[in-house]
Structures are given as C-alpha cells and as structure tokens.
Amino acid sequence: MSAPPVARNLDQFPDLHPPFDPQSAVIEANRCLFCFDAPCTAACPTHIDVPRFIKKIASANLRGSALTILDANILGLSCSRVCPVDVLCQGACVMHKHNQMPIEIGRLQRYAMETFYDRGAAFPEVWVNENSAGQSAACIGGGPASLACAAELRHHGFRVTIFDDRALPGGLNTYGVAEYKLRPSDSLREVEFVRSLGVEFRQAEVGTDVTLDQLESEYDIIFIGVGLGAMEKLGIPGEDRPGVIDALHFIERYKTSENFTVSGRVVVIGGGNTAIDAANAAHRLGASEVHVVYRRGEKQMPAFSFEYAHAKADGVRFHWLAQPVEILDRSVRFVETRLSEPDAHGRRDAQPVDGSYFELPCDLVIPALGQSRFFADLCESRGIRLSRRSIVADRPTGRTANPRYYAGGDCVNGGREVVDAVADGKRAAQAIASVFAAKQEASHG
Amino acid sequence: MADLTSVFAGRIHSPNPFWLASGPPTNCGDQVMRAFDAGWGGAVWKTIGEPIVNVSSRYSSVDWNGQRMMGLNNIELISDRPIETNLREIAEVKKRYPRHAVIASLMVESKRETWHDIVRRSEDAGSDGLELNFGCPHGMSERGMGSAVGQVPDYACMITEWVKEVARTPVLVKLTPNITDIRAVARAAKRGGADGLSAINTINSITGIDLDTFTPRPNVGGLSAHGGYCGPAVKPIALHLVQQIASDPEVGLPIAGIGGVSGWREAAEFVLLGCTAVQVCTAAMHYGFRIVEDMADGLSQWMDQKGFRSIADFRGLSLPRVTEWKHLDLNYQIVARINPDKCIGCDLCYIACEDGAHQCIHLDGRQPNGAHITTTHIAALDGPPPPPPVRVPRIDEAECVGCNLCSLVCPVEGCITMEQINAGRPHESWAERTATAG
Numbered sequence: 111m112s113a114p115p116v117a118r119n120l121d122q123f124p125d126l127h128p129p130f131d132p133q134s135a136v137i138e139a140n141r142c143l144f145c146f147d148a149p150c151t152a153a154c155p156t157h158i159d160v161p162r163f164i165k166k167i168a169s170a171n172l173r174g175s176a177l178t179i180l181d182a183n184i185l186g187l188s189c190s191r192v193c194p195v196d197v198l199c200q201g202a203c204v205m206h207k208h209n210q211m212p213i214e215i216g217r218l219q220r221y222a223m224e225t226f227y228d229r230g231a232a233f234p235e236v237w238v239n240e241n242s243a244g245q246s247a248a249c250i251g252g253g254p255a256s257l258a259c260a261a262e263l264r265h266h267g268f269r270v271t272i273f274d275d276r277a278l279p280g281g282l283n284t285y286g287v288a289e290y291k292l293r294p295s296d297s298l299r300e301v302e303f304v305r306s307l308g309v310e311f312r313q314a315e316v317g318t319d320v321t322l323d324q325l326e327s328e329y330d331i332i333f334i335g336v337g338l339g340a341m342e343k344l345g346i347p348g349e350d351r352p353g354v355i356d357a358l359h360f361i362e363r364y365k366t367s368e369n370f371t372v373s374g375r376v377v378v379i380g381g382g383n384t385a386i387d388a389a390n391a392a393h394r395l396g397a398s399e400v401h402v403v404y405r406r407g408e409k410q411m412p413a414f415s416f417e418y419a420h421a422k423a424d425g426v427r428f429h430w431l432a433q434p435v436e437i438l439d440r441s442v443r444f445v446e447t448r449l450s451e452p453d454a455h456g457r458r459d460a461q462p463v464d465g466s467y468f469e470l471p472c473d474l475v476i477p478a479l480g481q482s483r484f485f486a487d488l489c490e491s492r493g494i495r496l497s498r499r500s501i502v503a504d505r506p507t508g509r510t511a512n513p514r515y516y517a518g519g520d521c522v523n524g525g526r527e528v529v530d531a532v533a534d535g536k537r538a539a540q541a542i543a544s545v546f547a548a549k550q551e552a553s554h555g
Numbered sequence: 556m557a558d559l560t561s562v563f564a565g566r567i568h569s570p571n572p573f574w575l576a577s578g579p580p581t582n583c584g585d586q587v588m589r590a591f592d593a594g595w596g597g598a599v600w601k602t603i604g605e606p607i608v609n610v611s612s613r614y615s616s617v618d619w620n621g622q623r624m625m626g627l628n629n630i631e632l633i634s635d636r637p638i639e640t641n642l643r644e645i646a647e648v649k650k651r652y653p654r655h656a657v658i659a660s661l662m663v664e665s666k667r668e669t670w671h672d673i674v675r676r677s678e679d680a681g682s683d684g685l686e687l688n689f690g691c692p693h694g695m696s697e698r699g700m701g702s703a704v705g706q707v708p709d710y711a712c713m714i715t716e717w718v719k720e721v722a723r724t725p726v727l728v729k730l731t732p733n734i735t736d737i738r739a740v741a742r743a744a745k746r747g748g749a750d751g752l753s754a755i756n757t758i759n760s761i762t763g764i765d766l767d768t769f770t771p772r773p774n775v776g777g778l779s780a781h782g783g784y785c786g787p788a789v790k791p792i793a794l795h796l797v798q799q800i801a802s803d804p805e806v807g808l809p810i811a812g813i814g815g816v817s818g819w820r821e822a823a824e825f826v827l828l829g830c831t832a833v834q835v836c837t838a839a840m841h842y843g844f845r846i847v848e849d850m851a852d853g854l855s856q857w858m859d860q861k862g863f864r865s866i867a868d869f870r871g872l873s874l875p876r877v878t879e880w881k882h883l884d885l886n887y888q889i890v891a892r893i894n895p896d897k898c899i900g901c902d903l904c905y906i907a908c909e910d911g912a913h914q915c916i917h918l919d920g921r922q923p924n925g926a927h928i929t930t931t932h933i934a935a936l937d938g939p940p941p942p943p944p945v946r947v948p949r950i951d952e953a954e955c956v957g958c959n960l961c962s963l964v965c966p967v968e969g970c971i972t973m974e975q976i977n978a979g980r981p982h983e984s985w986a987e988r989t990a991t992a993g
Contacts, residue, residue: 204899
C-alpha cells in the first residue's frame with residue numbers, strides 16, 4: 111500500500127505547457143475551423159466532440175464546454191494534461207495540411223476543465239439516473255479505467271464501489287505522472303468529482319482484504335481495472351544492490367516522500383515513456399547527469415517523439431544499442447548490441463556483440479522495462495481468459511469470458527494511455543447497462 | 556509612377572484622394588497637421604457649430620472572432636470647442652499646408668442667417684470647401700439638426716440653397732444612410748446647388764448589450780442611446796449607397812466615398828464605383844494616421860500594375876457592371892470544383908451545402924465518427940501509423956447551382972474554384988424572357 115503523494119516543491123516541475131489566460135483561449139478557440147465530423151473527434155479514443163467544446167469556449171459558454179468534454183470523458187481534466195495530443199486529436203487537426211499550427215486542443219480542454227473545477231465542479235443533477243432497479247457493480251482498481259466505468263455506471267443508475275489498495279485512488283494519475291504534466295492534486299480533484307456522483311471508494315486489496323466471493327455476493331457485475339503490475343526485472347547480477355530502483359518505484363517514491371532528492375550520475379535503462387519520465391524527474395530532482403541507455407536504436411525507441419525531444423532539451427543523454435549485463439558498485443556494465451534483420455512483424459531484435467563490453471559509472475540505476483501483468487491467478491479462478499498475461503476482453507464491450515466480469519485499461523490493452531483506459535471503462539459501463547436494460551425489458555416484456 | 560493627385564469639384568486640390576473624415580481624428584489643428592505629415596491628402600474638420608457638451612463613455616464596438624473593432628459605434632456629438640478656436644486653427648493649418656485640402660464640416664440650427672454666418676467665417680478662415688453635416692444620426696438629430704435635416708429632402712434642399720447663397724468654395728452635402736432611398740436627398744442636394752456629396756454618414760446602431768447589467772454599450776451611467784455605426788462592417792452598405800447615387804442620372808455630382816475604408820483596396824473599390832475621393836475615420840482611430848502610407852503606396856502599385864496613370868483613369872469603371880437583376884444572364888452557369896491536393900478535409904463545404912444550400916456535396920463512403928474504436932497509436936506496439944482517412948468531398952456537378960457558398964466557407968484559398976461550364980444556351984435575361992413571352 112502506498113502513502114499519499116506529498117505536496118512537493120512544484121518549482122522543480124513547472125508546467126510543461128502553461129495554461130491559457132481567458133483572452134488567449136478565445137483567440138485560439140476562434141482559430142478552430144469547426145470542421146464537420148471532425149478528424150480530431152475521431153482520433154480521440156473517447157470521441158470528445160472537440161469542435162463543439164472549442165466553439166463553446168469561443169462563445170464564452172465555459173460551463174457548456176466542460177460538460178461537453180465530460181459527457182464523453184469523465185477524466186477530461188487529467189486527459190487534457192497527460193494525453194499525447196500530438197498523436198491523437200492535435201495530430202489529426204486539418205491545420206497540419208493548411209501549413210498552420212494545429213489547434214491547441216489539449217490546452218483548450220485544460221482551460222475549460224480547470225474553469226469547471228475552479229467554479230466548484232457542479233454537475234447537472236439529472237446526470238445521475240437514480241431510478242433504475244438497484245443494480246450494483248464493483249470496480250477493482252482505482253485508476254482511470256475504473257473511474258470512468260464507475261461514473262458511467264452511475265449515469266445509468268448503478269450503485270458502484272471502487273476498490274483500491276492504495277491510500278488514495280486515481281491510480282497512475284495520482285502516483286505515476288510527472289508533475290509538469292499532471293499534479294496529484296488535479297488527479298484527486300477528479301476522484302472527488304467521481305465521488306460526488308455517488309461512487310463509493312473503499313481502500314482494500316481484492317484477493318486479501320476482500321475476496322472475489324464477497325464481491326460476487328454483493329455486486330451484480332465486477333469490472334477489472336487493475337492496470338499493470340510491477341516492472342519487469344532486468345534479470346542480471348547486481349540488480350538488488352541499494353543503488354538500483356525501478357522507474358515506477360522511483361517515481362512513486364519521489365512523489366510520496368518529503369525531501370526526496372537525487373545526486374550524481376543516473377543511468378536509466380529502457381526506451382519507453384516511463385524511462386523518459388524517470389530520466390526527466392531525476393534531472394529535476396538534482397542529478398548532475400542523466401543517461402538513458404536503450405538496447406535498440408533511436409528509431410526503435412517506443413517513447414513518443416515529443417517525450418524524447420523534451421528529455422533531450424532538458425539535457426538527458428541517450429545511448430543506443432547497448433544492454434546491461436551486470437550492475438556493479440557505482441557503475442553498470444553494458445554490452446553493445448546490433449539489430450537483427452526484421453522479423454515477420456518488422457521487429458528488429460537487439461543481439462549482444464561478443465566482447466564489446468563497457469562500463470558506465472553512476473550513482474543510481476533506474477531500470478525502466480515494461481510492467482508485468484498481475485491479477486492473473488484471480489482471473490483464472492473465475493474462468494477469465496488471459497493472453498500473454500493480459501486479460502482477454504471484447505474491445506467494444508469490455509466483456510470477458512465470464513459474463514459477470516468486464517475489464518478495461520492497461521490490464522487489457524497491455525499499457526496504453528489514460529484516455530484509452532477511460533474509453534475502455536466507459537464502453538464497458540455502457541455495455542453493462544445495455545445488458546441490464548435488455549434484461550429488464552425482457553422481464554417486463 | 557501613378558499620379559495620385561486629386562481635384563474634387565474642380566476646386567478642391569489635394570496630393571492624394573485620401574481625406575480624413577469629419578470625426579475625432581480631425582478634432583484640432585495639431586491632429587490635422589500630424590495627419591498631413593503622415594501623408595493624408597485632406598481633412599474634413601470635426602463638425603463646427605455652437606459648442607456642445609459630450610457625455611463620458613462614447614464609443615462601443617463589435618468584435619468578431621478575436622478581431623477587434625470590426626464595427627465601431629459612437630454617440631459623440633459635434634465639436635465641443637468654440638467656433639473661433641476651430642476657425643483659428645483651420646487658418647493656421649492652411650497657412651502651413653497650402654497644398655492640402657481642409658474642408659470645414661458645418662452644422663448649425665436651421666436659420667438662414669446662422670448658416671450664412673458660419674459659411675462666411677469658415678471660408679474667411681481659409682477652408683477649401685464646406686461639408687454640410689446632414690447625416691449625424693444621434694443627439695444632434697434630436698435638436699433638429701444632422702440627420703433630422705438629411706432625412707427630409709426639402710429641408711436638405713433649402714439649407715443647401717441658403718449655403719450656396721453666400722458660399723465661394725465647393726459645397727458638399729454629407730448624406731445619411733438612415734433613409735429609405737438615399738437618392739431622394741442626393742437629388743435634393745443637387746437641386747439646392749450642391750457641388751458634391753459625401754456618403755455615407757454613420758448608420759443607426761446599438762452594438763450590443765452587456766449581459767450582466769442588461770445595459771447596451773456604451774453605458775452612460777446605466778443608460779445608453781443609439782449611436783452611429785461605422786468601420787469595416789459597414790463597407791458593403793456604403794458601397795451600395797454610393798453606387799445608387801453615382802448611377803443616378805438626376806444626381807451627377809462628384810462623391811467623396813465614406814464607410815469602412817481602411818486600406819487601398821477599399822479606396823480603389825469606392826473609386827471604381829465613381830468616387831473622386833475617399834474619407835477615412837475608424838481605421839485612423841484604430842491604428843493612427845500612419846495607415847495612409849500603405850493606402851497611397853498600395854493604390855499606386857496597383858494602378859501601375861493595371862496601367863492607370865491617374866485616379867480619373869479608373870473612376871467609375873465598375874458602374875456599368877452594376878445592373879438590375881432582371882438583366883443578368885439566366886444561362887450563365889458555373890459549378891464548384893475542389894482541388895483535392897489543396898483540400899484539408901475540414902468538410903465545411905459539405906455541411907454548408909447540405910444544410911445551407913442545395914445538397915450537392917457528398918461524403919461518399921465516409922464512416923461516421925464513433926462507429927469504430929480508436930486507440931492511441933503507439934508505433935512500438937502497433938507499427939507505422941495508418942494513413943489518415945481521405946476526407947475530400949465530392950461535388951455533384953449536375954446538381955450544383957453555382958451559388959458560391961462552398962467556395963466562401965472553404966478556409967483554403969484556391970481550393971474550391973467556381974468554374975464556368977458551357978451550357979450551350981445563348982444569353983437570356985429575365986427581362987428578355989418576359990419580353991419575349993409578352
């Protein structure tokens with residue numbers, strides 16, 4: 111179980127993109143062409159009606175703008191901060207073809223959502239439909255998928271409880287996102303908003319503090335939104351030395367410990383967005399040098415290009431084609447690699463080059479490999495199918511092999527974006543509601 | 556190099572046809588001299604008359620899509636300075652700037668002697684011409700002046716006659732647009748002996764209402780009053796009214812065009828519809844006198860490009876091209892065509908035609924949004940991103956009526972073009988068709 115995040119000195123993590131002031135927001139909103147059947151809306155996993163909310167900013171209808179966003183995406187605030195908009199809505203903006211800067215959709219959404227929260231986050235009461243037949247659902251995990259599922263289920267009149275084992279709900283939004291993108295306090299504002307819709311939160315670890323049997327006896331439907339598990343191990347000697355901490359633990363620790371600082375040289379191992387987050391954080395927390403080492407090449411790096419550019423601009427140094435073989439006292443021993451020929455999927459593996467060893471001295475090693483999937487045993491006990499240790503769920507409905515269980519978010523998709531988890535949770539809730547509506551209709555038939 | 560010099564009504568000479576209109580920018584001699592230094596060819600002095608008292612909070616504007624002052628409204632009255640002060644400064648300006656045009660705008664109570672007196676004193680001060688303010692639509696009209704005169708042709712004619720009894724310089728009558736047919740007053744001015752016309756004065760307006768206080772702007776202690784509207788928004792109205800008087804065979808007077816002129820292109824448009832000079836106010840209030848530099852430079856470059864050596868070379872060239880609807884060719888046919896290389900896929904043309912016009916643009920084969928599931932594309936997991944969907948709409952040329960709407964809403968210049976197609980039918984206007992049928 112984790113401690114709550116501390117209010118860190120946010121000067122170290124200033125906003126990556128400053129918020130709009132009201133006049134700038136209107137000017138930017140007026141740049142939007144108001145495309146018909148807009149490609150930005152299609153590109154958003156939750157299909158926010160982007161031109162509609164932007165035109166409401168232009169017309170000074172800020173409450174209407176926020177409600178438009180929330181109608182599609184209950185976590186509109188955090189998504190406005192953490193979404194990789196360059197590959198989503200803003201990437202699809204027709205302005206690219208017009209040789210103009212795309213509309214700053216993320217910042218406009220943030221402006222509408224922050225205004226909504228600053229003004230008290232009052233949602234229309236009619237949004238929660240209390241008149242249905244008292245069906246209930248439990249959501250396991252308190253991250254974006256479960257929050258979205260729970261809110262949407264409230265909309266359809268379900269009684270909903272979210273079970274999360276951490277001190278505070280919100281999942282990675284609360285514990286895993288760099289402050290220059292999203293602050294824990296913002297994530298918690300959204301949690302409180304979801305609570306205000308009538309969702310109950312319980313701090314409990316499912317499987318130990320509360321069993322699936324108990325959930326099944328108490329709730330009609332169970333939604334699994336547990337995210338991913340611990341980071342994968344490097345599997346090399348020296349991994350348990352005190353100067354080694356994996357990226358997720360590193361991020362969580364600096365977010366939850368008072369006076370957490372870093373000094374000296376830091377080596378981050380991996381090439382994903384979490385590796386970049388850890389590298390950027392180490393830099394901001396006082397590291398003198400930060401090196402990211404990735405076993406494949408720059409082109410193969412899974413991190414988004416803008417994240418990579420951000421880290422480079424901060425002075426993070428990147429080293430390609432090398433993988434660690436041993437962690438020593440105050441250094442890491444690497445072997446150089448070369449890329450294999452592309453396989454059937456076009457993927458090129460990194461293969462060690464014999465004898466090409468080198469050492470990189472350092473004071474802290476942060477492995478940032480992928481996250482393992484967990485919750486597998488509990489799933490298997492309920493006949494929920496797994497594939498490569500991810501839960502197998504029908505993409506449009508979130509249905510698993512067990513009709514009482516739905517699932518969404520990272521534990522299904524293997525680890526994508528917050529907005530993908532929100533979309534999964536929302537779709538699952540809608541599917542659950544339609545199943546119950548059909549049942550009700552049949553029984554009243 | 557084009558010659559921009561201007562001669563209005565035979566006797567008002569100015570280095571170019573750009574005059575400042577009567578208004579706040581021509582309130583005092585200091586302003587007018589700075590304007591001449593900046594390059595203005597003439598100035599119509601802020602209307603002189605018995606000094607008035609103004610209210611505080613006088614202007615309000617209409618902003619549009621982030622642009623300020625698309626239209627400007629004012630409830631300011633004529634000069635609040637003594638007549639002697641204005642005339643003394645006119646004399647001083649004329650002494651220092653003998654080659655520039657200074658025109659005294661006048662408004663006094665409707666008494667023959669009062670008009671005789673102000674005309675004599677203005678001309679004695681050295682003004683090159685007189686502009687009779689029969690157009691001001693607010694405040695002064697409540698006292699029987701301004702547009703109260705300009706809306707009654709007989710009054711306008713009578714006062715023009717009084718002025719002409721003593722005037723030695725050209726007399727311009729400034730027309731109000733707040734009238735059913737502007738030609739009636741233009742003809743009255745002509746009958747009264749006017750030497751020229753200025754058109755248009757401001758349009759009656761309420762620009763907007765404060766949605767918190769419910770008081771229209773400008774707010775004078777909780778109340779407002781209608782004002783006069785000007786600025787870029789009024790240009791189409793001004794062009795039409797200028798064309799009306801320029802084309803009227805009963806008028807036949809030189810015109811100083813006013814209304815939304817903020818650059819050389821608007822000036823060229825007013826001249827093409829028959830104006831001899833143009834007057835500018837709002838643009839100078841917005842950006843200062845410096846804007847005249849590009850007005851003169853731009854007009855001159857355009858004239859060189861077109862082979863016009865003087866303003867007279869292109870004055871009125873567009874007048875024969877304005878006709879009555881009944882003379883338009885019913886068999887002229889254009890259709891919209893989309894250049895797919897330029898199309899950015901906003902599909903505004905589609906929805907404009909579908910909802911606002913004639914349903915001839917189609918999105919064949921497009922999936923509506925939300926029908927498919929979108930996930931964040933992660934190259935490392937998903938491979939290279941799929942190509943963006945093609946969103947170029949299709950125009951059904953057989954159905955297209957050639958209304959232009961799609962090309963007007965298209966944000967990309969030159970993407971939708973209206974192209975003439977040969978329908979194989981001879982010219983036939985409504986007038987011709989009905990004459991034949993009759």
